[in-house]
Amino acid sequence: MPVIQITMSQGRTVEQKRELVQVLTRESARILKTKEESIRVLIYEVSKENWGNAGVLGLDMK
Amino acid sequence: MPVIQITMSQGRTVEQKRELVQVLTRESARILKTKEESIRVLIYEVSKENWGNAGVLGLDMK
Amino acid sequence: MPVIQITMSQGRTVEQKRELVQVLTRESARILKTKEESIRVLIYEVSKENWGNAGVLGLDMK
Amino acid sequence: MPVIQITMSQGRTVEQKRELVQVLTRESARILKTKEESIRVLIYEVSKENWGNAGVLGLDMK
Amino acid sequence: MPVIQITMSQGRTVEQKRELVQVLTRESARILKTKEESIRVLIYEVSKENWGNAGVLGLDMK
Amino acid sequence: MPVIQITMSQGRTVEQKRELVQVLTRESARILKTKEESIRVLIYEVSKENWGNAGVLGLDMK
Numbered sequence: 001m002p003v004i005q006i007t008m009s010q011g012r013t014v015e016q017k018r019e020l021v022q023v024l025t026r027e028s029a030r031i032l033k034t035k036e037e038s039i040r041v042l043i044y045e046v047s048k049e050n051w052g053n054a055g056v057l058g059l060d061m062k
Numbered sequence: 063m064p065v066i067q068i069t070m071s072q073g074r075t076v077e078q079k080r081e082l083v084q085v086l087t088r089e090s091a092r093i094l095k096t097k098e099e100s101i102r103v104l105i106y107e108v109s110k111e112n113w114g115n116a117g118v119l120g121l122d123m124k
Numbered sequence: 125m126p127v128i129q130i131t132m133s134q135g136r137t138v139e140q141k142r143e144l145v146q147v148l149t150r151e152s153a154r155i156l157k158t159k160e161e162s163i164r165v166l167i168y169e170v171s172k173e174n175w176g177n178a179g180v181l182g183l184d185m186k
Numbered sequence: 187m188p189v190i191q192i193t194m195s196q197g198r199t200v201e202q203k204r205e206l207v208q209v210l211t212r213e214s215a216r217i218l219k220t221k222e223e224s225i226r227v228l229i230y231e232v233s234k235e236n237w238g239n240a241g242v243l244g245l246d247m248k
Numbered sequence: 249m250p251v252i253q254i255t256m257s258q259g260r261t262v263e264q265k266r267e268l269v270q271v272l273t274r275e276s277a278r279i280l281k282t283k284e285e286s287i288r289v290l291i292y293e294v295s296k297e298n299w300g301n302a303g304v305l306g307l308d309m310k
Numbered sequence: 311m312p313v314i315q316i317t318m319s320q321g322r323t324v325e326q327k328r329e330l331v332q333v334l335t336r337e338s339a340r341i342l343k344t345k346e347e348s349i350r351v352l353i354y355e356v357s358k359e360n361w362g363n364a365g366v367l368g369l370d371m372k
Contacts, residue, residue: 131315131352168354170352170353170354173324173327173328173353174327174352174353174354174355175331175350175351175352175353176331176332176335176350176351177349177350177351178335178346178347178348178349179331179332179335179336179346179349180331180332181324181327181328181331181332183324183328184328
């Protein structure tokens with residue numbers, strides 16, 4: 001029943017998301033010895049003003 | 063202090079969300095023997111290109 | 125594909141969790157007009173030293 | 187490696203988010219005795235129809 | 249800055265977790281065209297009484 | 311209604327968690343111009359085998 005939640009910056013293409021869901025599901029099923037059918041993937045997209053690293057907003061990074 | 067987080071596909075009406083918050087809060091309070099006042103509900107809506115099941119993107123499902 | 129995540133204090137019985145999963149799934153499916161089969165529930169239990177309300181640790185509440 | 191995730195109502199300014207990321211990172215690093223570099227902050231904004239308190243939708247609160 | 253959060257049943261070995269972190273990081277970096285250094289993985293283990301599928305507690309599944 | 315969720319390595323003291331809840335609530339309320347009463351903090355502790363950075367398990371870091 002693994003649930004995989006990915007939070008990432010906005011702006012990836014549908015093709016990237018499709019491959020991400022496909023590959024992360026396949027690899028997780030293989031490693032965890034579970035069926036692909038039991039795996040769910042959720043993607044949360046956040047804009048650059050909605051995340052920070054080391055105290056710096058994504059928007060302010062170079 | 064239960065916090066209930068629901069991730070679901072975009073497109074539900076305000077009426078559905080209102081009932082969801084109301085009913086999930088009432089039932090959780092009853093079952094967990096806590097006050098409704100202590101329960102918070104958060105809804106995260108994701109588009110069909112942002113979730114997958116069994117390795118297939120929501121967008122590609124029939 | 126709704127995923128329901130509940131964070132709550134430790135110490136509920138298996139019977140409470142069983143009813144919580146059953147009732148929240150049934151009510152969410154009814155309100156969201158989706159199948160119960162598509163709903164997943166995840167419960168995260170935290171001890172009283174791992175949550176706070178209004179700036180006060182659960183452990184310190186009366 | 188602390189990851190801090192904040193879910194809050196939409197509508198804060200970039201300046202508020204910048205200060206939030208900066209201050210929460212600095213204070214967490216200080217209290218947890220870890221480096222600011224290791225701390226990541228993620229902000230999830232939800233509209234007033236996507237959260238509820240005590241069974242009441244944010245939209246319906248006065 | 250992708251953050252990958254996996255919720256799964258308890259009981260996997262350290263070897264499985266090590267491979268999961270390694271492979272999911274590598275594949276996500278490749279697909280999302282980002283550096284492995286920017287990816288963080290968090291694993292939440294839940295016991296069989298703390299998740300449900302289709303309204304049935306994991307503990308009660310056959 | 312901000313909800314702050316912190317995922318961090320196991321092993322912090324109650325005193326550290328108490329200060330973390332207190333300070334993060336106070337600072338968030340100040341910056342977001344909301345009441346401390348409306349802020350909830352949840353702490354998720356994970357062991358070193360349950361997180362990874364740059365593809366390396368916390369357990370394997372030096």
